[in-house]
Each structure stands twice: as structure tokens, then as C-alpha cells.
Amino acid sequence: MLGMLGAGSSAQAAADLELGRYLATECTTCHRPGAATAAIPNIYSLAESTFAEVMKGYRDKRLANPVMQNIASRLSDDDIAALAAFFATVKAN
Amino acid sequence: MPKLTRRHFTTLAGASLASGLFAPAAIGQAKPRVIVIGGGPAGATIARYVNKESNGAVHVTLIEPQKEFTTCFFSNLYVGGYRDLQSLTHNYDKVRKEGVNVVQATAAGINPATKTVVLTTQERLPYDRLVVAPGIDLKFDSVPGYSEAASEIMPHAWKAGPQTELLVKKLNALNDGDQIVMIAPPNPYRCPPGPYERASMFAHVLKTKGHTKSKILILDPKPTFSKQALFLEGWEKHYPGMIEWQDPKMHGGIKGVDATTGEVKTDLANYKAQLVNVIPAQMAGKIARDAGLADQTGFCPIDPETMKSKSNTDIFVVGDACIPGDMPKSAFSANSQAKVAAMVIRAELTGARAFPARYSNTCWSLIETDENVKVGGAYEPGEGKIKASSTFVSQKDEAPELRAQNYKESTDWYASIVADMFG
Numbered sequence: 001m002l003g004m005l006g007a008g009s010s011a012q013a014a015a016d017l018e019l020g021r022y023l024a025t026e027c028t029t030c031h032r033p034g035a036a037t038a039a040i041p042n043i044y045s046l047a048e049s050t051f052a053e054v055m056k057g058y059r060d061k062r063l064a065n066p067v068m069q070n071i072a073s074r075l076s077d078d079d080i081a082a083l084a085a086f087f088a089t090v091k092a093n
Numbered sequence: 094m095p096k097l098t099r100r101h102f103t104t105l106a107g108a109s110l111a112s113g114l115f116a117p118a119a120i121g122q123a124k125p126r127v128i129v130i131g132g133g134p135a136g137a138t139i140a141r142y143v144n145k146e147s148n149g150a151v152h153v154t155l156i157e158p159q160k161e162f163t164t165c166f167f168s169n170l171y172v173g174g175y176r177d178l179q180s181l182t183h184n185y186d187k188v189r190k191e192g193v194n195v196v197q198a199t200a201a202g203i204n205p206a207t208k209t210v211v212l213t214t215q216e217r218l219p220y221d222r223l224v225v226a227p228g229i230d231l232k233f234d235s236v237p238g239y240s241e242a243a244s245e246i247m248p249h250a251w252k253a254g255p256q257t258e259l260l261v262k263k264l265n266a267l268n269d270g271d272q273i274v275m276i277a278p279p280n281p282y283r284c285p286p287g288p289y290e291r292a293s294m295f296a297h298v299l300k301t302k303g304h305t306k307s308k309i310l311i312l313d314p315k316p317t318f319s320k321q322a323l324f325l326e327g328w329e330k331h332y333p334g335m336i337e338w339q340d341p342k343m344h345g346g347i348k349g350v351d352a353t354t355g356e357v358k359t360d361l362a363n364y365k366a367q368l369v370n371v372i373p374a375q376m377a378g379k380i381a382r383d384a385g386l387a388d389q390t391g392f393c394p395i396d397p398e399t400m401k402s403k404s405n406t407d408i409f410v411v412g413d414a415c416i417p418g419d420m421p422k423s424a425f426s427a428n429s430q431a432k433v434a435a436m437v438i439r440a441e442l443t444g445a446r447a448f449p450a451r452y453s454n455t456c457w458s459l460i461e462t463d464e465n466v467k468v469g470g471a472y473e474p475g476e477g478k479i480k481a482s483s484t485f486v487s488q489k490d491e492a493p494e495l496r497a498q499n500y501k502e503s504t505d506w507y508a509s510i511v512a513d514m515f516g
């Protein structure tokens with residue numbers, strides 16, 4: 001899966017963290033904090049730029065998994081930026 | 094008129110907040126009170142999310158009679174021998190530790206006029222917002238001759254726990270040549286692929302034991318079923334000749350069962366089976382029906398933007414008890430609906446920001462070891478219901494690695510959703 005690619009991008013300032021927090025409630029049904037499991041990878045503390053790139057990959061169907069394609073299909077660029085910022089900063093509890 | 098976009102919605106919600114529509118309900122009083130009836134995927138998720146996300150600004154009470162909750166989801170894997178029941182059983186200790194007032198009790202009634210819930214102990218609990226999440230009740234009499242007493246001989250196992258244990262005990266006691274009959278439920282019911290995943294697990298156990306002379310007959314009141322092409326493909330591949338599925342045209346109608354003799358009658362034939370699994374028709378849990386929240390279907394209409402009952406704006410109905418539009422009744426759906434309800438409750442009680450409702454679901458089904466298929470969708474309010482905006486389903490003839498990967502996804506999902514529900 002993806003490695004951590006350093007600090008967040010400059011888009012961070014514009015991202016809507018509160019929106020990210022709400023949208024992220026959809027993700028936690030499958031992605032649990034701190035778990036580096038085999039089939040559903042950890043998405044906490046990923047670099048924002050990488051996170052956004054991957055999400056767009058699923059949205060454009062360049063990345064194959066139908067579950068994530070379906071999840072990403074309705075996310076706007078702003079939604080993705082908000083999610084990326086949220087998961088990069090959130091403290092897994 | 095221009096269509097409302099997501100951005101507009103957010104602005105509108107902001108506007109109504111300013112105009113008082115979403116204004117905190119209990120300013121100047123003690124903390125606003127939320128009561129949640131039912132600690133399943135719907136109720137436990139809401140209790141945790143309102144409590145956590147409001148940082149203690151809302152007093153959350155969760156009413157649930159069971160000390161421990163055994164999940165129906167993955168109970169078919171227990172039937173197939175892939176999981177034990179203990180691994181599917183969870184308690185409320187962490188939910189309690191996080192600050193939710195978990196009350197081990199049964200709600201006996203709701204008084205919407207005084208905004209109180211009455212417990213079977215006669216204790217009265219006041220609420221500002223109420224969540225009704227009692228899951229389903231079974232309509233035992235939807236199958237002539239069936240009853241709660243008969244279910245001690247012909248288990249339904251559609252509520253997890255002792256019923257599931259009884260089913261497994263009977264399954265494991267079968268000899269080669271013994272017959273299984275399953276009566277599948279009519280729509281709508283919890284977990285649309287569930288009966289067919291269960292039949293697959295029966296077949297897996299019989300095959301593993303070398304019981305090649307045994308057969309499984311499914312009598313279905315429906316002409317089609319969920320993931321049908323995928324199940325039929327899987328059965329043909331792994332259990333050729335073992336599972337027979339009959340639609341109403343083939344059996345002519347299910348006439349009834351006799352628990353004392355093990356007989357099952359259809360319009361066209363009589364069967365005698367050593368294991369009969371009757372999954373009757375279903376309706377919303379009693380407390381929801383008694384409170385007048387259900388319509389003639391037996392389930393509760395909701396507003397798709399908020400998960401509020403159509404008949405009372407202080408009451409939310411979430412999970413299997415509601416009419417979820419295009420969503421199936423599943424733990425995944427219940428958990429997804431819970432997050433929308435929790436968001437709306439916080440907006441109303443604490444002035445937190447409101448966002449447009451979004452829902453999603455994925456259901457994985459195990460057919461044989463490493464042979465798992467999935468179906469899912471994304472949903473939003475539309476046409477007055479929760480409407481599918483995109484869906485997907487596994488394809489026939491997929492690579493075995495993909496099917497094995499699906500199984501791994503499903504076990505990761507199980508660990509995540511129970512952590513999301515119970516902490």
C-alpha cells in the first residue's frame with residue numbers, strides 16, 4: 001500500500017475540517033484507526049497529497065476496487081481535500 | 094427552479110440555524126437529553142456518535158435489555174464453522190466508559206406528548222430527542238403452523254444467540270441422507286442475501302462431513318433473490334446437485350409446517366426434513382409499532398434527509414425498523430443511517446453544523462471457503478426516499494483471488510464496524 005510521503009500539501013489551509021469530520025464517519029465503518037490490516041488498509045496519518053491522489057484514482061476508476069470506486073464516486077474535489085486534511089490530522093482514538 | 098446542490102443545502106442549513114429552526118432546544122436548561130431505544134448497529138452507533146462528537150454537551154441514555162449483544166451479521170459464518178459465537182458477542186463496557194448512560198432495561202412505551210419513555214419497571218425517562226432502534230419482530234404466523242414455540246424445534250435463527258446455537262446443534266447432528274428445508278422470508282426483511290448465504294454454509298458443512306446424500310431445499314415466496322446469479326453459480330461450482338431453490342411457480346405456495354412431525358407442505362408436495370429453518374415475515378420491533386410510528390407495511394416511514402419519523406419530528410427511527418428506501422436492511426445500513434441521525438441531533442441540540450445526508454452499504458456473502466461475493470451502493474435523499482445514486486455487484490466468473498480478497502475485506506469490515514458500534 002502507500003507509504004507516508006511527508007508533510008501535508010498547501011491545500012490544507014483551504015480544507016474544511018468540519019466537513020471532513022462528517023464525511024469521515026462513512027469511512028470508519030470499514031477503516032478503523034490504527035489497524036494495519038490486510039484487505040482494508042490504514043488511512044490515518046497519510047500524507048494529504050497522497051490521500052487525495054488515491055481517492056481521485058478510485059473516483060476515475062484508475063484504481064480497481066469497486067467498494068472504493070463506489071465510495072469515491074460522489075466525492076467532489078473539496079470533499080476529498082476535507083477528508084485528506086481530516087485523516088492527516090485526526091488523533092485516532 | 095434550479096436544482097439544489099450540496100453547497101446550497103449547506104447554506105440553507107446555515108440559514109435555518111440563524112432563523113432558529115435548528116436552534117439549541119434546551120438553552121438555559123440542564124443538558125439536552127437524547128434517549129436511544131435499542132443497542133444494535135443503529136442504536137449503539139448513534140449513542141456513541143452523539144456522545145463523542147458533542148464532547149459531553151448532550152446527555153445520552155442507551156436503553157438495551159441485553160448485557161451482551163451477539164451480532165446477526167457473521168452468524169452465518171458461525172453456522173459454517175468459520176467463527177465461534179464468542180467472537181460475535183460484544184458488551185457495552187466501553188460505550189459506558191465513554192460517558193453514555195447505558196441502562197439495562199426494556200422500554201415499555203413512549204409518550205410523545207410528555208416526551209417520556211416508560212420502562213417495564215415503570216421508571217419514566219424524559220427526552221428532548223428520541224431514537225427508536227429496536228430492530229425487527231418476527232411474524233411467526235406468516236407461515237401456517239409456525240409459532241414461537243415451534244421455533245424451538247424449527248429454529249429461525251434470524252435473531253442471533255440461542256436460536257443460532259440451536260440451528261447449529263441440529264445441523265451438526267444430521268446424518269448422511271438427512272434433509273434440510275429452509276423457508277425463506279418475503280420482502281422486506283433483514284439481510285436480503287442472508288438466507289442464501291446460510292444455505293451455502295449448510296452445504297459447506299454437509300460437504301465437509303462427506304454427507305453427499307443429504308440435500309437442501311429452499312422454498313421461497315419470492316420469484317427472485319439478492320445476488321441470485323452469483324449464488325447459483327457458486328452452488329453449481331461447489332455443491333453440484335445439493336441445493337435446490339424453488340420459487341412460487343415451482344412449489345405453488347407454502348402451505349405450512351408441522352413442528353411435531355417435521356413436515357413442510359407446499360401446494361404441490363409434502364416434505365419431511367430433519368432440519369427445518371423457517372425464516373418468517375418481519376416487521377418493526379413492537380415498541381415502534383405500539384408508538385404508532387409504523388405504517389400498514391409494519392415498518393416506519395422516515396424523512397430521508399434526517400432519519401426522523403414522518404409522524405413525529407422529535408423521534409428518529411433508524412436501522413431495520415425504518416423504511417430505508419433503496420437501502421437493504423443491514424447492519425452496514427443501520428450504522429450509516431445512525432451517523433446521519435447523530436449529525437442532525439447534534440445540529441438541533443447543540444447548534445453544530447448540519448451537512449447533507451449521505452448513506453452507503455456493502456454486503457459481503459460467503460459461499461464457500463475463499464469464495465465471497467459483494468454488493469453495495471451509495472445513497473442520498475431523492476424522490477422522497479433514500480435513493481441509490483450508484484451501485485455495484487460482484488461479476489460472474491471472477492478470478493478466485495478477487496473472491497478470496499473479498500473474504501478478507503469482510504473480516505476487516507467486521508472488526509471495524511463492531512469497533513465503530515461498541516468502541
Ligand SMILES: Cc1cc2nc3c(=O)[nH]c(=O)nc-3n(C[C@H](O)[C@H](O)[C@H](O)COP(=O)(O)OP(=O)(O)OC[C@H]3O[C@@H](n4cnc5c(N)ncnc54)[C@H](O)[C@@H]3O)c2cc1C
Binds near residue numbers: 162291411412
Ligand atoms: C443471518 C443474518 C446475517 C446477516 N448478515 C449481515 C451482514 O453480513 N452484513 C450486514 O450489514 N448485516 C447483516 N445482517 C443484518 C443485521 O444483523 C441487521 O440489519 C442489524 O442487526 C440491524 O440493526 P438494528 O440496530 O436496526 O437492529 P438489531 O440489531 O435488531 O438491534 C436492536 C436492539 O434493540 C433492542 N430492543 C428491542 N426492543 C427494545 C425495547 N423495547 N427496549 C430496549 N431495547 C430494545 C434489542 O434487544 C436489540 O439489541 C444479517 C442478519 C442475519 C439475520
